[in-house]
Amino acid sequence: MEIDAIHATPGYSGFFFDDQRAIKAGAEHDGFTYDGEPVTEGFDEIRQAGESIIVDVELADGTEIRGDCAAVQYSGAGGRDPLFRADAYADVIEGPVNDVLEGRDANRFLENAERLEGLEIGGDRLHTAIRYGVSQALLGAAAHAAGTTRTDVLADALGTEPASEPVPVFGQSGDDRHTNTEKMFIKGVPVLPHALINSVEKIGEDGETLLEYVEWLVERSQELGPAGYDPRFHIDVYGMIGEVFDAPYDRNEVIDYFGALEDAAAPYPIQIEGPMDVGDRAAQIEAMVELRDGLADAGVDVDIVADEWCNTFEDVRAFVDAEAADLVQIKTPDLGGIHRSGQAVRYCEETETRAYLGGTCNETETSARACAHVALATDAAQVLAKPGMGFDEGYMIVENEMRRTIARRERAARTDADADTPVDEVTAND
Incomplete structure (x- = not known):
């Protein structure tokens, strides 16, 4: 099943972006926010609304599979990529990212994800948040195309045996x-x-x-x-x-x-x-x-x-x-x-x-x-x-x-086991 298009919609994330350097330097709480000026590049405030980009991978059967681009709370600190601004990156997803993935087979998750990972624009790699969110959608698309779970797609790609109990x-x-x-x-x-x-x-x-x-x-x-x-x-x-x-x-x-x-x-x-x-x-x-x-x-x-x-x-x-x-x-x-x-x-x-x-x-x-x-x-x-x-x-x-x-x-495994069980021959009584 082919990938027809990739769509991007700016949205919110589940918390906030915080300027960790400013907080460690002694910024004081002002209710839920902080007093003072930010010190990390890209921040307008020490605490500001978290942003995301909602990614929809549109497949040839009309299904749209979602992933979300998101970045860590303390963006720009500790060697991380800079503050993630959704409005600045949505066009990148619908432009260069769409161009390299459109028409590709959705079943080939690892190949598609690696192609995305290696994409550069102007000599720079894509922001980690873009790679993160688009790859989630690619994973879901592969699972949909194969009629299986995202766990199974990843296990096949990584060569692992999935856990049989929830991870702590x-x-x-x-x-x-x-x-x-x-x-x-x-x-x-x-x-x-x-x-x-x-x-x-x-x-x-x-x-x-x-x-x-x-x-x-x-x-x-x-x-x-x-x-x-x-x-x-x-x-x-x-x-x-x-x-x-x-x-x-x-x-x-x-x-x-x-x-x-x-x-x-x-x-x-x-x-x-x-x-x-x-x-x-x-x-x-x-x-x-x-x-x-x-x-x-x-x-x-x-x-x-x-x-x-x-x-x-x-x-x-x-x-x-x-x-x-x-x-x-x-x-x-x-x-x-x-x-x-x-x-x-x-x-x-x-x-x-x-x-x-x-x-x-x-x-x-x-x-x-x-x-x-x-x-x-x-x-x-x-x-x-x-x-x-x-x-x-x-x-x-x-x-x-x-x-x-x-x-x-577990349901799928039972179904497979039942399908492999021979049907006993039934002998009619005279």
């Missing part, structure tokens, strides 16, 4: 880190709460506020969680441990603090995302290795998650090869084509590094569902609940998409 979902609380986390406990969310610890105020001058919060997590999880609940705590500190303690990261003061986090979380495992942000990929890897070595030497069992400066497939590979993290966040909009996220998860196989299929609160329900299929196709270690910061909606979208897909695949 990681819930994110946003700044409402108590109420939203209590919601997660009631629903038995396996990995939580993210917590958005992105300022010294939130972690404490000596890290004491975070320790108190982790102690609260243990107490409240045992009060509210379902029977047998065994959560894994995952907290994103946005480099704030580095701000509080500074380098070197293998010295006693730093290691003792991680030991205190381990004790506060007991009996549950804890993992810390982005413990420091030192300004470039090479230095970040070096700092992460230093910290991991120090923790290992001291016998401190706290997992470290790579986030800052781990954006592209090449970045993921560099962190994994250096053994700089226990988990790497594969930040789906930053990798471009959705198949690249799947390939990044696969790169972690047979290594000591687990793959966290992440992304951003600033995506859409369409991109979140597409990522649920990547998680299933690759059996990632965990997958982010998204979009938005309200928790419930994102968790419902991702968890339900995985459950629905697993059920559909």
Whole structure:
């Protein structure tokens, strides 16, 4: 089945674009927004409305299959592509992108996605958000043409065996880190709460506020969680441990603090995302290795998650090869084509590094569902609940998409098994 056309409509995303550099520099909250001037190129305000582009791939049978172009909340920071403006890129999708994909066989997902990935305009690659959204639509088009699930199309493209159970979902609380986390406990969310610890105020001058919060997590999880609940705590500190303690990261003061986090979380495992942000990929890897070595030497069992400066497939590979993290966040909009996220998860196989299929609160329900299929196709270690910061909606979208897909695949397998079963010969009685 051929691709007839590709259409682009500017829209909204599930959260906001935030100027991370301005926030880290001390911008103060003004209600839901921030006071002060932005410092990252492209921003008009420190917090501004998130944008997306709705992509429709029109097929020869008249069906239109959707994907959504979206970029991360902290666009333009940590080596990422610049702020994504929908009005600036819609014509690119309906022009050069349409020109290279029109008339191609929709069944050939990987070929089409790689063709998109290699497209350049004026010597520059397409913005990651364009590659991300258009590839989602290409994936859906291939599944429609083949009459199968997006999970199966990806598994065939990546050479994987899909998961038979939902991948553990990681819930994110946003700044409402108590109420939203209590919601997660009631629903038995396996990995939580993210917590958005992105300022010294939130972690404490000596890290004491975070320790108190982790102690609260243990107490409240045992009060509210379902029977047998065994959560894994995952907290994103946005480099704030580095701000509080500074380098070197293998010295006693730093290691003792991680030991205190381990004790506060007991009996549950804890993992810390982005413990420091030192300004470039090479230095970040070096700092992460230093910290991991120090923790290992001291016998401190706290997992470290790579986030800052781990954006592209090449970045993921560099962190994994250096053994700089226990988990790497594969930040789906930053990798471009959705198949690249799947390939990044696969790169972690047979290594000591687990793959966290992440992304951003600033995506859409369409991109979140597409990522649920990547998680299933690759059996990632965990997958982010998204979009938005309200928790419930994102968790419902991702968890339900995985459950629905697993059920559909099981029905298809039973149908195939019944078709392969010989019909017993019936002998008529005289």
